[in-house]
Amino acid sequence: MRILLYRGDGIIEPWARDFAAALPQAETVLWQEGQAVERCDYAVIWAPTAALLEQLKNVKAIFLMGAGVDALLKFGDALPDTPIVRLGDAGMAEQMAEYVAYAVLRYFRRFDDYERQARQGVWQPLPVRAKSEFTVGVLGLGKLGAQVARALRQLGFPVRGWSRTPKDLPGVDCFAGMEALDEFLGGTQVLVSLLPLTPETSNLLDRARLSRLPQGAYLINVARGAQVAEPDLLALIRAGHIAGATLDVFRNEPLPAPHPFWGEPRITITPHISALTLREEAVRQIAGKIALLEQGEAVADVVDFDKGY
Numbered sequence: 600m601r602i603l604l605y606r607g608d609g610i611i612e613p614w615a616r617d618f619a620a621a622l623p624q625a626e627t628v629l630w631q632e633g634q635a636v637e638r639c640d641y642a643v644i645w646a647p648t649a650a651l652l653e654q655l656k657n658v659k660a661i662f663l664m665g666a667g668v669d670a671l672l673k674f675g676d677a678l679p680d681t682p683i684v685r686l687g688d689a690g691m692a693e694q695m696a697e698y699v700a701y702a703v704l705r706y707f708r709r710f711d712d713y714e715r716q717a718r719q720g721v722w723q724p725l726p727v728r729a730k731s732e733f734t735v736g737v738l739g740l741g742k743l744g745a746q747v748a749r750a751l752r753q754l755g756f757p758v759r760g761w762s763r764t765p766k767d768l769p770g771v772d773c774f775a776g777m778e779a780l781d782e783f784l785g786g787t788q789v790l791v792s793l794l795p796l797t798p799e800t801s802n803l804l805d806r807a808r809l810s811r812l813p814q815g816a817y818l819i820n821v822a823r824g825a826q827v828a829e830p831d832l833l834a835l836i837r838a839g840h841i842a843g844a845t846l847d848v849f850r851n852e853p854l855p856a857p858h859p860f861w862g863e864p865r866i867t868i869t870p871h872i873s874a875l876t877l878r879e880e881a882v883r884q885i886a887g888k889i890a891l892l893e894q895g896e897a898v899a900d901v902v903d904f905d906k907g908y
């Protein structure tokens with residue numbers, strides 16, 4: 600069996616080592632730009648070029664080294680007609696739960712205010728926020744969103760979630776579909792996005808939708824930057840309607856140097872690290888799925904091109 604490996608960032612040797620250990624019977628092929636793809640059974644890739652995708656028509660499946668598929672789906676008709684399998688959790692849900700729990704607690708317990716006060720040498724206890732009125736709303740209740748919702752419930756926050764199709768999660772007030780979005784937003788004090796980027800979710804959080812959030816609401820975006828209309832968010836923060844935001848993802852990454860978000864103290868920025876691909880877990884998951892496919896069995900997390908995720 601031959602497995603082609605490629606990463607746009609070039610950091611591929613450790614993946615080759617781990618695949619050699621997980622699938623000793625397989626030969627790994629490290630593809631480079633300009634090279635012709637010789638017969639391969641599977642491809643495991645991240646941030647591919649059009650030239651590579653063009654040559655993957657005959658592989659049995661393409662595996663992605665990440666969870667989001669938007670960067671791949673933008674190739675549209677140039678994509679080979681081959682099953683594409685993304686990572687399903689593979690250690691990312693726990694990281695997301697940690698990141699979001701930290702960001703929610705930081706805002707809820709006013710650590711952002713206390714950090715500001717401490718920088719000014721101010722010793723001043725601030726009013727306590729009521730947890731029962733501090734509803735966290737999670738957009739997207741898939742592999743990552745569902746675990747984040749569970750973690751927030753365990754911390755005692757009222758939690759609501761929104762998805763495309765109806766869900767039933769213990770202790771989570773579930774909403775589904777565009778028709779329920781305004782009601783969902785109206786009762787959300789902290790909004791967390793864990794939606795995939797699709798034509799439906801692109802610019803979903805624009806001025807009108809963000810204005811539905813109650814006065815003083817907070818935004819945490821750990822999904823994709825293009826879901827938020829950035830100038831609208833900034834205007835609503837400056838107007839005081841949105842209290843602040845913790846943003847891990849941006850329309851353009853790395854976030855460009857002159858971007859106004861850098862200078863806004865109410866926005867906390869991290870460089871797309873809320874859930875990193877854990878290589879060993881990812882290789883274990885992909886190797887397991889390759890074994891299933893070789894036995895003629897179905898695998899989870901195959902991208903649905905009609906849904907766009």
Ligand code: NDP
Binds near residue numbers: 667668744795796821
């Ligand atoms: P899943 O596919 O498991 O879940 C997606 C969820 O979003 C589902 O609940 C789905 O609804 C819902 N959804 C999709 N479209 C809509 C819509 N139009 N309206 C309402 N709900 C919708 O994805 P994951 O949980 O694995 O990942 C989510 C995203 O997180 C990824 O697509 C990626 O962009 C991002 N991500 C970010 C990382 C980072 O480091 N910042 C790391 C990893 C992922 P339904 O259940 O009904 O299908």
Ligand code: OXD
Binds near residue numbers: 666874875
């Ligand atoms: C992913 C990501 O989608 O890193 O895996 O954002």
